[in-house]
Amino acid sequence: MIPLLILTPLILLAALGAVWKARPVHAALLLALTLALNAILYLVLSADFIGLIQFMVYVGAVAVLIVFSLLITRPGDEAEEIARRPRSLVTGLACSLPVLAVMLFIVSRFENAGQAVADARSVSIEQLGTTLFTTHAPAVMAVGVLLTAVMIGAALFAREPGKKTQTPSDS
Amino acid sequence: MTPLAMLLTLSSLMFTLGLLAVLTRRNAILVLVGIELMLNAANINFIGFWRYGPSDPALTGPMFVLFSIAIAAAEAAVGLAIILMVFRHTRSTDLNKLDSLHG
Numbered sequence: 001m002i003p004l005l006i007l008t009p010l011i012l013l014a015a016l017g018a019v020w021k022a023r024p025v026h027a028a029l030l031l032a033l034t035l036a037l038n039a040i041l042y043l044v045l046s047a048d049f050i051g052l053i054q055f056m057v058y059v060g061a062v063a064v065l066i067v068f069s070l071l072i073t074r075p076g077d078e079a080e081e082i083a084r085r086p087r088s089l090v091t092g093l094a095c096s097l098p099v100l101a102v103m104l105f106i107v108s109r110f111e112n113a114g115q116a117v118a119d120a121r122s123v124s125i126e127q128l129g130t131t132l133f134t135t136h137a138p139a140v141m142a143v144g145v146l147l148t149a150v151m152i153g154a155a156l157f158a159r160e161p162g163k164k165t166q167t168p169s170d171s
Numbered sequence: 172m173t174p175l176a177m178l179l180t181l182s183s184l185m186f187t188l189g190l191l192a193v194l195t196r197r198n199a200i201l202v203l204v205g206i207e208l209m210l211n212a213a214n215i216n217f218i219g220f221w222r223y224g225p226s227d228p229a230l231t232g233p234m235f236v237l238f239s240i241a242i243a244a245a246e247a248a249v250g251l252a253i254i255l256m257v258f259r260h261t262r263s264t265d266l267n268k269l270d271s272l273h274g
Binding site (some may be wrong): 001004012013015018034038041053062065069073091095096103104105108127131135146151154157158 | 181
């Protein structure tokens, strides 16, 4: 319980920074921090393997990809962003606070019905792998197809249009 | 407050922050940042329910998170590729300037 009490405000602060910081690179780095703290949360909740995957995929790949995209696109100065912040913030809060209220209401209702399970539950990688490749084998194959399609699609999108790729016979 | 209720509250707040980022940010890449936050909030719920819910030998919670992470990575890759393509065309990632379909 105590690690949860420490981690929860840290995650929320980092997420708030990722949303609030006007400079895009700072926001992206704070997102990386949020994702890393999330991985630690999974480790604390004894989902070790998921924590490691979260660290490798999210912090190692997604966050770094976002930082690199920011470096490539060179976003404009943040003064403009700060100038129009009050108006967009009012709209944003008006839309998101009702959502938060509904979710917190549901959580408060839920608390009365459910009670915490005290047993230390953990999952071994062997157990996870066995379930993954027996019960969920079709889903693994579907994800494999999806990732292949995404790889080809992303390469197509990112390719410079009208530029012929150099083959060894050209040179 | 039980640990599960705390995790659910954390995930609600994180989801709201992500939604706020999606609604208020003007840079397309920072909108993606908000989407990542929302996806992570959902993952916290899965792990929380698995850890503190009734015993589940099929490991549905961790499995769902594994697949969710794989799909989120794919989404980020395609999203950023699209944003880079838009940037090549318009020299900007500002969503307010991408209004050529505006009537």
